[in-house]
Amino acid sequence: FQVISAEVNEEKTKALVIGKAYTGKAPLSSEIYLADLTTKTMEKMSPAGEFRYASAHFINDQEAICLGHDCSRYGINENARFYSLDLKTKTKKLLTPNFETSTWNSVGSDCRFGGGESMMIDGQYLYFMTTERDSSYLNRIDSSGNMEKVTTENGSVDFYSVKNGNVLLIAMRDLKLQELYELDDGKESVITDFNHWIQKERKLVKPEPLSFQSAPGVVIDGWVLKPVDYEEGTKYPGILNIHGGPKTVFGTVFFHEMQFWANEGYFVFYCNPRGSDGKGNEFADIRGKYGSIDYDDLMRFTDEVLKVYQDVDAERVGVTGGSYGGFMTNWIIGHTHRFKAAAAQRSISNWISMGFTTDIGYYFATDQIGATPWSNHDKLWDHSPLKYADQVTTPTLFIHSDEDYRCWMPEALQMFTALKFHGIESRLCLFKGENHELSRSGKPKNRISRLREITDWFDRFLKN
Known part of the structure; x- marks a missing residue:
């Protein structure tokens, strides 16, 4: 039996437990149980049917509010809806039929500390x-x-x-x-x-909004940081930064690495392509489309930046990103030669190898790409950046951690080796004792080293 969460009532006599009982392969669905902490007994409360519960909370001893979905509309990343649960009759009622918003904070930053309940x-x-x-x-x-x-x-x-x-x-x-x-x-x-x-002792750049229509009815929101002490008419190198997830968002909050690059004399630009959070289920749903519409959004955003900010030198633009952003960096260098340097961080290069090694679960790649190695091996390979490594001409840096169990080391090793095999300049920088969170909560000395590795790589190919 796997306990996913437990919420105790105010008197601490009962608990709502979300869990699943299984043998072998864990199901995606879960159940809600009412545990009596006095008698040490537990009774299933959730109605019959496949459902994926995210949380359950007492309103009083007779009623609870729960959150969940059945994966039927948008897969495992579907935004959950709120339900009331009668603890006497074990009946569930949908409270928010039109609710399409995520119920967590996915706004990106690399300067957070601490934690708390959502x-x-x-x-x-x-x-x-x-x-x-x-x-x-x-x-x-x-x-x-x-x-x-x-x-x-x-x-x-x-x-x-x-x-x-x-x-x-x-x-x-x-x-x-x-x-x-x-x-x-x-x-x-x-x-x-x-x-x-930091407002007094550092030079900070306010993100300038840049939104555009990428496809009929599809507006992509992005931002641009100008270089510190920017002089109009002077050409500067640029960096396209891509967030992870993909179901997260960039915003206007402080992001250290991007402020650092602006202080180093770069235009920095970033956006929320399709697949991102913040605009409902349909916008976030890119199942089976990785590397297609999201790639198009990012390339059109880059075009828009170069059109509006003509002091960005189109011949000196680099690309970087981590996790999904690392996947997309690997994908980009196999599909265009417009970027003069790349830095792929904690990336994915091969959906076939990633799908059954990642700690996110066996179901992620299957759900997001829409295939298993047995149902459609070619589809997994078609969406894998490694397939297109023979098309790469971009000098690429790979940043990875040896305790990253979300995107394991072989994801970087395969792409790095493939580029070396095809004679492309590349470098692999592996951080010992770090994990998928290196850029956000790694050891200070390693975070500094990571940022210096990326910046030095871009300086080498975009400034010199």
Whole structure:
């Protein structure tokens, strides 16, 4: 029996447990159980049927709010909906039939510290986070399905605490690092001053929004950082940065690596292509399409940047990204020669090898690509950057960690070796004792080394 989550009631006499009982291959579905902590017994509460529960929370002893989906519309990454669960009759009722938003914070930054619950009960409300376009917000819902936004400021709500309606937030606003905020009648006031020094001691660049229509009815949101001390009429190198996920978002909050590159004399540009979070299920759904519509969005965004910001030297543009962004970097260099240098971080090169080694689960590649090695080997290979390694001419740096179990070392080793095999200049930098989170929570000395490796690589091919 696998316990996925457990929520204890206020009296600490009962618990709502989400779990699954199985032998052999774990199912995608799960169940909700009510555990009596006094008698040490457990009873299944969820109705019959395949369902993937994300959370369950007591409203009172007779009623709970749960969150989940059946994967039928958009696969494993489908945004969950809210349901009420009657703990006496074991009946479930859909509360939010038109709710298409993710219930977590997926706004990217490499400058966060700490952690916290993404959902919590206070009184008759379940508080939860959403990611909408380029920002995350705190919301609440009651057992009747009445939902309201608690915060309205753009940026990132990272963590929060609620007691008797009083709300404290750890948030990132504008280019400020994390601070503690108090919410009073919907208005935020900052109550700490841990990180304001960076506004005074460093030169920061405000992201400039750049949105465009990539396809009929499809608007892609992006941003551009100009180089620090930018002089109009002077040509500068540029870096396209691609986020991971793919179901996450870039926004306007502080991102250290990109501010660093702007201080090093680069234009830095980034966007949220199809596959990203923030715009509902349909926008995020690129199952079976990896390397197609998302690649098109990124290339059209690059075209738009070069058109609007004519001081970006089109002959000196590099590309980088991590995880999904690493996959896309590997994909890009096999499909275009427009980038003069690349840095693929914690990347995927081969869906066949990745699919049954990754700690994300056996189902991820099958769901996202739409095949197994036995049902359609060719489809997995067609979406693998390694297939196109013989087309690469771009000098490429590979950054990987030896304890990365999300995208294992062989993903970098295969692509690196393939490029060497075909005579393409490449370098592999492996970090010992680090994992998939190197760029965000790695050891300080290794984070510095990683950023220096990437920057030196770009300096070599884009500046010299």
